[in-house]
Amino acid sequence: MSPCTIREALHKAQQQLATLPDVEAGLEAEILLGFSLNKQRSHLYAWPDKPLEPDQLTAFLHLVTRRIQGEPIAYITGHKEFWSLDLQVTPDTLIPRPETELLVELALDLIPASQPWLIADLGTGSGAIAAAIASERPACQLVATDISAVTLNVAASNFKRLTLANIQTQRGAWCQALPQGQPFNLIISNPPYIPEGDPHLEQGDLPREPRSALASGTDGLDDIRCIIKQAPSHLTTGGWLLLEHGYDQGSTVRKLFKEHGFKQASTQQDLARRDRVSKGQL
Numbered sequence: 001m002s003p004c005t006i007r008e009a010l011h012k013a014q015q016q017l018a019t020l021p022d023v024e025a026g027l028e029a030e031i032l033l034g035f036s037l038n039k040q041r042s043h044l045y046a047w048p049d050k051p052l053e054p055d056q057l058t059a060f061l062h063l064v065t066r067r068i069q070g071e072p073i074a075y076i077t078g079h080k081e082f083w084s085l086d087l088q089v090t091p092d093t094l095i096p097r098p099e100t101e102l103l104v105e106l107a108l109d110l111i112p113a114s115q116p117w118l119i120a121d122l123g124t125g126s127g128a129i130a131a132a133i134a135s136e137r138p139a140c141q142l143v144a145t146d147i148s149a150v151t152l153n154v155a156a157s158n159f160k161r162l163t164l165a166n167i168q169t170q171r172g173a174w175c176q177a178l179p180q181g182q183p184f185n186l187i188i189s190n191p192p193y194i195p196e197g198d199p200h201l202e203q204g205d206l207p208r209e210p211r212s213a214l215a216s217g218t219d220g221l222d223d224i225r226c227i228i229k230q231a232p233s234h235l236t237t238g239g240w241l242l243l244e245h246g247y248d249q250g251s252t253v254r255k256l257f258k259e260h261g262f263k264q265a266s267t268q269q270d271l272a273r274r275d276r277v278s279k280g281q282l
Helices: 006-017 025-037 041-046 054-068 073-077 098-110 128-136 149-161 222-234 250-259
Strands: 079-082 085-088 118-122 141-146 167-171 184-189 235-244 263-269 275-281
Touching: 006 025, 006 054, 025 041, 025 054, 025 073, 054 073, 073 079, 079 098, 079 128, 085 128, 085 149, 098 128, 098 184, 098 235, 098 275, 118 128, 128 141, 128 149, 128 167, 141 149, 149 167, 184 222, 222 235, 222 250, 250 263, 250 275
Parallel strands: 118 141, 118 184, 141 167, 184 235
Antiparallel strands: 079 085, 235 275, 263 275
């Protein structure tokens, strides 16, 4: 039997991955083969007829099997790009989503380019939000928090690898992790906001991601309520709070903002025209 070429291996993998719902089978096949060979995807395009060694093919097909069995591709490769930054991710961290980049965009619109704002990223996970803001606003100092020591170690590793010296980490639940008497100009968070029992928790990659980073009470708002209640005592006068939330939670989040002393409460929609991020100024 003739050796399997890169083109043939990709075709076989694409056919298998196409059985998964909502998956870009061709793209994922290329990512997995490039990862397996330790090569850029451009290498696959340049050498489509290059034969694979039997052990290379076996290793690649093993990765494909893991993906078909429901393991997120980001956990298989251990990496996910966010804001053009290469982040390490593990099963202890939420996988950064492209829609969360809206949260970063809105934050950057508020943060003056050269002013040394003090910013907190609550529930940092892999550190995606903090890393993106720190890379764009080097004059600012950031505190990235998480309740999980294991997760916080992943974030700290990402900050070090990306040489972002303007971020420190603190362990703790939401604003309780922040130092007392040190008011922040901006607090930002992508907290859990899916209701417990929501069927979406059993779809796509979500069953493999940490449930504590996804679900928050019967209506999904337990952690958001906690953050909005705690934030005013940790913000400067005129400081901002930005929160990502579910598509049907915008009006409730704005109401919570107003109940706790925030003004100019507003909600921004994502590219799919769904409520995604709300902000308020103290």
